[in-house]
Amino acid sequence: MDYVKLINCMRCGMCLPACPTYKETFLETASPRGRVALVRKLQEGQLDQSDQLLEYLSLCLDCQACASACPCGVNAGELVAEFTCERKAESGLGYLENLILHKLVPHPDRLETSMVPMRMYQRTGLQKLVRRLGILKMFPKPLERMEGLLPDLPARPLRQEIQEVTPAMGQERGTVGFFLGCVMSLIFSDASRATIKLLSSLGYKVITPKNQVCCGAPNMLGGDLAGLKEAAQTNIDIFAGYKVDFIVTDCGGCGAELKKYGHHLEDNESAELFSSKVRDISQVLALHADELRAKLRPLPLKATYHDPCHIAHCQGIRREPRELLKLVPGLDYRELEAADACCGSAGTYNIERPEMSDRILKRKLETIRASGAELLVTGNPGCLLQLKKGLGDHLPQVRIMHLTEVLARSMDA
Ligand code: SF4
Numbered sequence: 001m002d003y004v005k006l007i008n009c010m011r012c013g014m015c016l017p018a019c020p021t022y023k024e025t026f027l028e029t030a031s032p033r034g035r036v037a038l039v040r041k042l043q044e045g046q047l048d049q050s051d052q053l054l055e056y057l058s059l060c061l062d063c064q065a066c067a068s069a070c071p072c073g074v075n076a077g078e079l080v081a082e083f084t085c086e087r088k089a090e091s092g093l094g095y096l097e098n099l100i101l102h103k104l105v106p107h108p109d110r111l112e113t114s115m116v117p118m119r120m121y122q123r124t125g126l127q128k129l130v131r132r133l134g135i136l137k138m139f140p141k142p143l144e145r146m147e148g149l150l151p152d153l154p155a156r157p158l159r160q161e162i163q164e165v166t167p168a169m170g171q172e173r174g175t176v177g178f179f180l181g182c183v184m185s186l187i188f189s190d191a192s193r194a195t196i197k198l199l200s201s202l203g204y205k206v207i208t209p210k211n212q213v214c215c216g217a218p219n220m221l222g223g224d225l226a227g228l229k230e231a232a233q234t235n236i237d238i239f240a241g242y243k244v245d246f247i248v249t250d251c252g253g254c255g256a257e258l259k260k261y262g263h264h265l266e267d268n269e270s271a272e273l274f275s276s277k278v279r280d281i282s283q284v285l286a287l288h289a290d291e292l293r294a295k296l297r298p299l300p301l302k303a304t305y306h307d308p309c310h311i312a313h314c315q316g317i318r319r320e321p322r323e324l325l326k327l328v329p330g331l332d333y334r335e336l337e338a339a340d341a342c343c344g345s346a347g348t349y350n351i352e353r354p355e356m357s358d359r360i361l362k363r364k365l366e367t368i369r370a371s372g373a374e375l376l377v378t379g380n381p382g383c384l385l386q387l388k389k390g391l392g393d394h395l396p397q398v399r400i401m402h403l404t405e406v407l408a409r410s411m412d413a
């Protein structure tokens, strides 16, 4: 870990109002400033790694709202994540972590097979029966929570369905590589189908390599830096086989990770080149706003936008999604209060830390209610899962969609 990053904190406290866990607890140990101080003391050997101390650190969502607020460029979330990676490198992964991060996540075919029972569970009507009878209450809480978050699954993962090459419609203006995120393929396939359609309609040939693997974000989340580097090198080698102008993704979490390959694989030119080509879909679509506007038809909806942390804080993208939504004729766009505040999803945080996650989600739902929107738009699968569940439970009149689904729907209207 770069010690300089730790000593850069001047303890001004400007990050405190941005931190979701500090807003809920008002505890210094649950604040970015406190976390930086704890990691620093641990690095300096002035503190021992007690369970209580690790507990404080693990309450961090790695939302990086603190980094956006910090005038000194300190990123408490990233420092906590790096500390976790260093600790795991020494202690090693647990059996289950190893199984998930090394035997399941890097293999798209195994991931797809693992979802088959869930699809059967939904399609046979068993899910409805289980929910009606409250059977899940007899199972461990995390399982009940995971089941509750799962929306209706598509008939097939998108990876199995799409062609590797989608031709450009009309005159070809360039070629993009499409990074299809695992969750987008397995759960939000309609959104990624819409992404490919939008790119193709704007004249891009879209190449979606079938052998690409998970971006490695779950490895980073689990403190497995070696696994992340392996995933990064695999994807870099695969995309290097194609001549593409950009590598586009519609998954905020994947985009944030792909853009950091150059940082993770130090002194690796191909990693730097790969990362320099990565774009969130909103960045590419915004380049062609006028052409897109001409293709859109009215969608008379009151809509608002939730900034995923991985798009706003990690990639600094805020303007493009809003500009794109405002292109849709008839769409009544309203800004959400604290739109870039975390929704409490944060990878598996909403399963591991249900109480804090629910408190953070509650704040977000209150702002959505206050906006009067009937459609919530966002750009990251974790947020889609968390907010879909929250809206279903508390604001069923509000629908949620990925940005590309809204634009594609407007194009088809
Ligand atoms: S992390 Fe940044 S904003 Fe927060 S106290 Fe330190 S210097 Fe100030």
Ligand code: SF4
Pocket (backbone or CB within 6 Å): 018, 019, 020, 021, 022, 031, 032, 035, 059, 060, 061, 062, 063, 064, 065, 066, 067, 076, 077, 078
């Ligand atoms: S990453 Fe998020 S939760 Fe963690 S310290 Fe920063 S603002 Fe707080």
